[in-house]
Amino acid sequence: MKGDFVRLDKDTLKRLSDNPNFISGVYNYCDRWCERCPFTSRCMNYAISQEELSDADSIDVDNPEFTEKIFDVFKVSSELLTEMAEEHDIDLNDIDTEEYEQEIQFSKDAAKNNTCSIEAKKYTSLVKEWFESSENLFLDKEEELNNQLDLNIAGTNPVEASDKIKDSIEVILWYQHQIYVKIMRALNSKFREVREDWDDIPKDSDGSAKVALIGIDNSLKSWEYLNDQLTDNKDSILDILIHLDRLKKQVKKEFPDARDFIRPGLDEPEKYSELRS
Ligand code: SF4
Incomplete structure (x- = not known):
């Protein structure tokens, strides 16, 4: 309805x-x-x-x-x-809208051709291809966890493992496209900031790059967990981990001050600690 x-x-x-x-x-x-x-x-x-x-x-x-x-x-x-x-x-x-539109187009083109955005876009495809080819891996894992549950095998916690696998998948899919989108925004902003000679103020480029880096960090942790849990097809996960880690280094190089950017609220734990408990 x-x-x-x-x-x-x-x-x-x-x-x-x-x-x-x-x-x-x-x-x-x-x-x-x-x-x-x-x-x-x-x-x-x-x-x-x-x-x-x-x-x-x-x-x-x-x-x-x-x-x-x-x-x-x-x-x-x-x-x-x-x-x-x-x-x-x-x-x-x-x-001057014409001049403004030309500048926007220039920034967009430059952002699209930047190594960070190219590699981030490639990452979205790698994730798609990996999930498309990994259905059997998850079915095998499901069977393994069900056996552990049925046999009550000491030292295993199949329910927790199942929850963590589900969470890892959700995290990876949540950031799959967002990393690219945030990198594009960061690059677009950076070109504008350079053109307009911004200095000594918090920059949108750094804030956006920081969000991309957080997405990469969370995705890396999730891929590492899947890599531990899924016994087959490890090579393809390792390829993705290497790709993502390289992307992280590229983003850090392109935006060296991104990690220092203070995001309103989110990076001010002393002001809003009650919300995080
Ligand atoms: S800051 Fe607002 S828009 Fe962002 S995740 Fe939290 S509730 Fe949603």
Whole structure:
């Protein structure tokens, strides 16, 4: 059943953005895994998604009402942006859109041709191919764990192993495409920052690269666990581990300050320790 849609309006958005309980920009450098995030109660993005898209059935790109709602979000955000620009005496029509579009295209092309993005894209394909060819591995493992359970073999914990395998798969699939997306954003931002001569301020490129690195770290741990658990096909997992580790080194080289970037809320444990307990 499709849910009843609540239309987003400027007042709702303003009400949400004025809420002092929210951590400003916490959603800018997260991994979008809200189900696992301790910051849902402090995140405006999450509040909007709950208010607007809370019905799982409604989140469907083939559902015209869903796409209308997404357009609503853009429309209302654009209206608010125009209002803010007027308040600060900025004429948005003054912006040379042709020049701006050329710069965007230049950054996009340069980002696509960068080694980090090429290798990250390749990683998404490696993951896809590995899962497509590994169904039997999981069936064998399932049988092995069921035997351990039936025979109550000392020193084994098949339930825990099964949960951890499932979790590893979820982690790998969650970051499979996100690593590429975040690297592309980091590269695009870096080219803009260099052009506009940004200095001494936290850079979006570093924040985005940090999210990519966290995705790589979590994926590496998950692949290592699968490598321990799945006896066959180890070579192909090792190939992926080597590829991912090399990508991590490339990203660190391209964005040497990424790890030092402080993500609002997420990297401020002293301020929000109660959310992590
Ligand atoms: S900060 Fe947490 S709740 Fe907000 S969008 Fe990111 S993952 Fe979701």
